[in-house]
Amino acid sequence: MNASPLDAAAPAVYDVARVRADFPVLATTVxxxxxxxxDTAASAQQPRAVIEAVADYHRSSHANVHRGVYQLSQKATDAFEGARERVRxxxxxxxxxxxxFTRGTTESINLVAQSWGRRLGPGDEILITWMEHHANIVPWQMLCERSGATLKVAPIDRRGELDLDAFRALLSPRTRLAAFTQVSNALGTVLPVREMVAAAKAQGALTLIDGAQAVPHQRIDVRELGCDFYAFSAHKLYGPTGIGVLYGREEVLRDMPPWQGGGDMILTVSFTGTTYNELPFRFEAGTPNISGAVGLAAAIDWLETLGIERAHAHEQGLLRRATAALSQVPGLRIIGEAAHKGAVISFTLDGVHPHDLGTILDAEGVAVRTGHHCAMPVMDFFDVPATARASFGCYSDDEDIAQLVAALAHAREVFG
Ligand SMILES: Cc1ncc(COP(=O)(O)O)c(C=O)c1O
Known part of the structure; x- marks a missing residue:
């Protein structure tokens, strides 16, 4: 991996200028x-170490994996399998x-729905929450349509917190799987996933955690969490797009049929029958995203060198200061006021449609996401068509907040 300017002993004080210097795009103008x-919650920017690791791979190690006896293919295989060990x-x-390895959180969840889900039938239930991303809703709706199983949804309250008692009450021996996000992308809410896993387990249900918004901000230990599946995407973790991970507990994965057929996922193929490869290759049909895996491993290395906890503390400081600053903006309503939040602030501004707001902020160099954030049920719950969402990462700073506040003042002027 390429050396990062962060490699020198981590300074006691979080030096955000030094972190920012690692991200070439942050030096550009808009x-x-x-x-x-x-807009880090949608996709994080990539540090030099990731960009260089991917470029280095292409410059000196690229070939197809698992198949060649020649040196370059072995080098690529080592890089790819090394990345898997890094993720482990x-x-x-x-x-x-x-x-x-999958394309991302969405594909990870679809894999579970299409493979593990084949065993479901009428009378079985899947439990999700009201604040899921569409990626953790639609695959289960499709599965329920196919299988006759029922989708149950645990409610949220006006602060954007999960009603944990209702979640518990909706669990029963009919619940085969509870699938829930660890951090809501639309509201920022941090869910009590440990309690949720324990409650589901007590009813004999499996659990899937959508970790897309959690992995960049907190240390994850899947065995400590006790979940059966954990899904995330590299691009929210300062890594490349098109690569992500499904963690599955071996005992559960072993019993699951393949979901896509093709090369790499087989041991033998004949017209009388095909035998499947061992784990995890059985779930990875076709040539994988090799450079993506290399980039993901580099991103993990980079973030761990920086210190996930230190970055998290920095982001929480920004969240507090930004929440305080935005609360002073006349007509601004924050959607999602949970006690524990990730570094995400969804808001509306009276008299300005979020899309118009996004355009005006863009003219001021401020990139925020506007829309339903792939969480339409959340928008319905709060009775808004869309929100604007500011989200922070390890490189975000107070100047970003000041620029956002100034741009909002400008938007209020424009819209009178
Ligand atoms: C909570 C959550 N789940 C799932 C996804 C889907 O991730 P991807 O588009 O990388 O598959 C996202 C992306 O915004 C997300 O925030």
Whole structure:
């Protein structure tokens, strides 16, 4: 891996300027203005170490994996399987057999729905929450349509907290799987996933955690969490797009049929029958995203060198200060006021449609996401068509907040 400027002994004080210097895009301008990138929850920017690791792989190690006896193919295989081992350590998984590479969180969840889900039938139930991303709703709706199983939804309250008692009450011996997010992308809410896993387990249900918004901000130990599945995407973790992970407990994965057929997932193929490869390759049909895996491993290395806890503390400081500053903006309503939040602030501004707001902020160099954030049920619950969402990462700083507040003042002027 390429050396990062962060490699020198970590300073006691979080030096955000030093972190920012690792991200080339943050030095660019947008419409002649300083870029205030406040859309990290959608996709994080990539540090030099990741960009270089991917480029290095392409420059000196690329070939197809698992198939060639020649040196370059072995080098690529080592890089790819090395990345799998890096992910295993990152998640605290027991074995690399439990680490399946996918395109991202969405594909990880679809894999479970399509493979594990085949055993479901009428009378079975899947429990999710009201604040799920569409990626953790639609695959289960599709599965229920196919299988006759029933989808149950645990409610949330006006602060954007999960009603944990209702979640518990909705669990029963009919519940085969509870699938829930660890951190809501639309509201920022941090869910009590340990309690939720324990409650589901007590009813004999399996659990799937959507960790897309959690992995960049907190240390994850899948064995400590006790979940059966854990899904995340590299691109929210300062890594490349098109690569993600499904962690599956070996005992559960072992019993699951393959979901896509093709090369790499088989041991033998003949017209009388095909035998399948061992874990995790059985779930990885076709040539994988090799450079993506290399980039993901580099991103994990980079973030762990920086210190996930230190980055998290920095982001929580930004969240507090930004919440205080935005609360002073006349007509601004924050959607999602849970006691424990990730570094995400969803809001509306009276008299300005979020899409118009996004356009005006963009003209001021401020990149925020506007829309339903792939969480339409959340928008319905709060009775808004859309929100604007500012989200922070390890490189976000107080200047970003000041730029956002100034741009909001400008938007209020424009819309009178
Ligand atoms: C909580 C959550 N789950 C799932 C996803 C889907 O991730 P991807 O598009 O990388 O598959 C996202 C992306 O925004 C998310 O925030």
């Amino acid at each position: 419409r002649g203005k300083r870029l205030a990138f406040l 350590r990152f998640l605290g998984a027991a074995s690399t057999r439990e680490v399946v």
